[in-house]
Amino acid sequence: xxxxxxxxxxxxxxxxxxxxxxxxxxxxxxxxxxxxxxxxxxxxxxxxxxxxxxxxxxxxxxxxxxxxxxxxxxxxxxxxxxxxxxxxxxxxxxxxxxxxxxxxxxxxxxxxxxxxxxxxxxxxxxxxxxxxxxxxxxxxxxxxxxxxxxxxxxxxxxxxxxxxxxxxxxxxxxxxxxxxxxxxxxxxxxxxxxxxxxxxxxxxxxxxxxxxxxxxxxxxxxxxxx
Amino acid sequence: xxxxxxxxxxxxxxxxxxxxxxxxxxxxxxxxxxxxxxxxxxxxxxxxxxxxxxxxxxxxxxxxxxxxxxxxxxxxxxxxxxxxxxxxxxxxxxxxxxxxxxxxxxxxxxxxxxxxxxxxxxxxxxxxxxxxxxxxxxxxxxxxxxxxxxxxxxxxxxxxxxxxxxxxxxxxxxxxxxxxxxxxxxxxxxxxxxxxxxxxxxxxxxxxxxxxxxxxxxxxxxxxxxxxxxxxxxxxxxxxxxxxxxxxxxxxxxxxxxxxxxxxxxxxxxxxxx
Numbered sequence: 001x002x003x004x005x006x007x008x009x010x011x012x013x014x015x016x017x018x019x020x021x022x023x024x025x026x027x028x029x030x031x032x033x034x035x036x037x038x039x040x041x042x043x044x045x046x047x048x049x050x051x052x053x054x055x056x057x058x059x060x061x062x063x064x065x066x067x068x069x070x071x072x073x074x075x076x077x078x079x080x081x082x083x084x085x086x087x088x089x090x091x092x093x094x095x096x097x098x099x100x101x102x103x104x105x106x107x108x109x110x111x112x113x114x115x116x117x118x119x120x121x122x123x124x125x126x127x128x129x130x131x132x133x134x135x136x137x138x139x140x141x142x143x144x145x146x147x148x149x150x151x152x153x154x155x156x157x158x159x160x161x162x163x164x165x166x167x168x169x170x171x172x173x174x175x176x177x178x179x180x181x182x183x184x185x186x187x188x189x190x191x192x193x194x195x196x197x198x199x200x201x202x203x204x205x206x207x208x209x210x211x212x213x214x215x216x217x218x219x220x221x222x223x224x225x226x
Numbered sequence: 227x228x229x230x231x232x233x234x235x236x237x238x239x240x241x242x243x244x245x246x247x248x249x250x251x252x253x254x255x256x257x258x259x260x261x262x263x264x265x266x267x268x269x270x271x272x273x274x275x276x277x278x279x280x281x282x283x284x285x286x287x288x289x290x291x292x293x294x295x296x297x298x299x300x301x302x303x304x305x306x307x308x309x310x311x312x313x314x315x316x317x318x319x320x321x322x323x324x325x326x327x328x329x330x331x332x333x334x335x336x337x338x339x340x341x342x343x344x345x346x347x348x349x350x351x352x353x354x355x356x357x358x359x360x361x362x363x364x365x366x367x368x369x370x371x372x373x374x375x376x377x378x379x380x381x382x383x384x385x386x387x388x389x390x391x392x393x394x395x396x397x398x399x400x401x402x403x404x405x406x407x408x409x410x411x412x413x414x415x416x417x418x419x420x421x422x423x424x425x426x427x428x429x430x431x432x433x434x435x436x437x438x439x440x441x442x443x444x445x446x447x448x449x450x451x452x453x454x455x456x457x458x459x460x461x462x463x464x465x466x467x468x469x470x471x472x473x474x475x476x477x478x479x480x481x482x483x484x485x486x487x488x489x490x491x492x493x494x495x496x497x498x499x500x
Contacts, residue, residue, distance in 0.1 A: 001384065001385055001388040002385070005374070005377060005384075005385050008377065008381060009374060009375075009376040010376075012376045012416065061374065061375065061376075062374070064368075064371035064372060064373075065371075065372060065373065067348075067350045067366075068366060068368070068386070068432070069385070069389055071348060071349075071350070071364050072386045072390050072435075072436075073363075073389035073391065074389045215349050216346075216349045216350075216351070216352045216353065218307075218346070218349075218352070218353040218356060218357045218358055219347075219349035219357075219359075219360065220358070220359050220360070221359075221360045221361075221364075222360065222361045222362075
């Protein structure tokens with residue numbers, strides 16, 4: 001029910017949906033002229049940024065409703081997993097056209113690896129956006145954090161150790177494997193990074209939601225909802 | 227309409243409706259405080275001055291409806307609640323007991339901790355000391371917020387109903403029935419397109435969905451027109467008659483003769499009511 005209502009809310013923000021769809025395209029076209037491979041890296045990053053932003057706003061919009069939902073009987077994990085389910089579905093719908101675009105527009109790249117980048121983006125980006133919204137109550141602060149992370153992701157040398165602490169580093173690593181046909185080590189490292197990032201972010205989301213929506217210890221409910 | 231003009235018009239209308247100067251002064255001060263705190267436009271928050279004054283006057287002259295029926299078991303017991311924000315103590319040793327079939331009013335000036343106390347009772351706000359016992363399920367109506375901008379009323383009913391184990395169709399039917407009691411027919415409009423008063427009706431309906439045992443209502447009548455304001459109190463009494471325990475945060479002291487328990491937080495941020 002939470003996932004369905006999140007999808008309904010998101011579907012009604014038509015302007016936001018259009019921007020979500022167009023933003024990765026802008027990233028793609030920005031480098032298509034001079035470096036086809038780079039345009040793939042950028043579109044994957046653009047998709048992740050768009051999904052993280054969508055998650056940030058979904059999380060912020062639900063903030064005032066969630067205490068009431070909690071009181072109505074929902075468990076905390078039902079609330080954040082419901083939001084995530086909706087965002088993951090949105091992510092698949094958003095990424096699919098771009099995968100088709102790459103299939104049609106790009107040659108001599110490892111398509112399966114690109115699909116893995118996109119799937120990891122669908123998994124990780126909503127978790128990142130929701131984690132930011134759970135930790136930072138105001139949209140502006142959250143947006144600045146997202147901007148900072150994506151900016152750093154573009155600026156930092158992916159071979160450097162600092163960049164590995166960024167949530168979308170896997171995208172650059174698997175991208176190198178897919179575009180430059182490097183060894184499978186790149187793919188393995190990227191896959192491991194994406195999986196670990198997803199698990200860590202899920203833990204952050206669970207803890208942040210759990211703290212914010214916790215039943216305060218001074219309250220004892222007898223015969224009601226926990 | 228600017229706040230000062232609206233408040234001056236309200237003062238005149240209250241006098242015109244025969245409301246005494248003390249009560250009129252209190253109502254105007256409370257309205258001014260609410261407008262200052264919320265930043266809302268007065269027409270959006272309270273409606274036209276004459277309508278709001280008529281509602282106040284009507285409730286002053288209304289019948290005393292407190293019952294002599296014996297109260298049921300305890301539904302809410304808050305004991306020695308203390309809350310501080312930094313160095314400022316908002317609540318100190320506040321206690322309240324409400325039984326099934328009782329209506330309790332929490333009153334006090336702006337900033338006296340009424341909403342904080344209700345949040346503590348709901349478990350949404352932490353307390354620095356004291357404890358709260360809730361017997362049964364809880365419905366909560368916040369003073370503002372509590373709805374999703376892009377969802378329709380029926381979708382709100384389905385969402386809240388699902389949390390309480392009510393099937394979708396039944397929840398939507400129940401919501402529509404409760405809305406009708408407040409003279410509102412929910413349509414396809416999203417919550418962001420509803421007026422302030424209608425949005426509060428939605429809030430109130432959501433609080434009552436699934437028939438919770440305890441209802442915690444934080445000034446739920448903001449923006450109600452006169453008729454709806456009276457409908458609201460009738461709904462409260464229906465809940466009471468159905469054996470619910472109802473706690474209403476209110477600044478309209480004229481309603482106090484119609485409730486069973488009064489907790490006044492004005493005096494020194496502490497109070498005991500049972």
